Amino acid sequence: MNRHYPGNDDECSTYISYKDHRISSLQSIMSVEYEITNIVSIWNLGQRIDLPENDYKGRKRFNGWIKKDGKKTCIAFASGKVTTTGFKSLADVAVTIKIMFPDYDSFLEKIVSIAVKSFLPYQIDKRKFFNEPDIIYEPELFPAALWYYNKICLMFFHTNSIVMNGLQRFSDIEIVLAAFMKRALPFKKV
Numbered sequence: 001m002n003r004h005y006p007g008n009d010d011e012c013s014t015y016i017s018y019k020d021h022r023i024s025s026l027q028s029i030m031s032v033e034y035e036i037t038n039i040v041s042i043w044n045l046g047q048r049i050d051l052p053e054n055d056y057k058g059r060k061r062f063n064g065w066i067k068k069d070g071k072k073t074c075i076a077f078a079s080g081k082v083t084t085t086g087f088k089s090l091a092d093v094a095v096t097i098k099i100m101f102p103d104y105d106s107f108l109e110k111i112v113s114i115a116v117k118s119f120l121p122y123q124i125d126k127r128k129f130f131n132e133p134d135i136i137y138e139p140e141l142f143p144a145a146l147w148y149y150n151k152i153c154l155m156f157f158h159t160n161s162i163v164m165n166g167l168q169r170f171s172d173i174e175i176v177l178a179a180f181m182k183r184a185l186p187f188k189k190v
Helices: 090-100 126-130 171-187
Strands: 034-044 065-069 072-076 081-087 107-119 145-149 152-156 161-167
Touching: 034 090, 034 171, 072 090, 081 090, 090 107, 107 171, 126 145, 126 171, 145 171, 152 171, 161 171
Parallel strands: none
Antiparallel strands: 034 081, 034 107, 065 072, 072 081, 107 161, 145 152, 152 161
């Protein structure tokens, strides 16, 4: 998939070759706000570590050290890998890992998933939109319509709320939002 991200040069347009779609003019997406709600990531400390004992009953079955702080969770393994979830920025993760393991230098190995919430700024004709062939809508099973874009799942609710899951790069957030805005634009109510 060929991508041109805005900011790489002086151009202010994005071209995505996905199912022959061309998305241009990011002015519509620049006014749409979004919030990163969760980042699942894997970090590496670079060497094996000695783990403290867990304080829960099932520790013999699980060989990781679990550290929770509210909704934020870090799971450290003796191999030096640390899995994190519940954080809203990578900077928070880096600070937390540095506090947990001050003697080790950590580096980001992989972003597993990013969850984002947003809001469609205009009303659309939902009956027509939900009947489109690339939109999955089963109200008996789930209240949102699902739209997939390159393994990224976008959930669109009746309240015009948008939730995206499966993102692995921060640069994909605006690209997927722009593609969905373009997809929903023909169904905009006047």
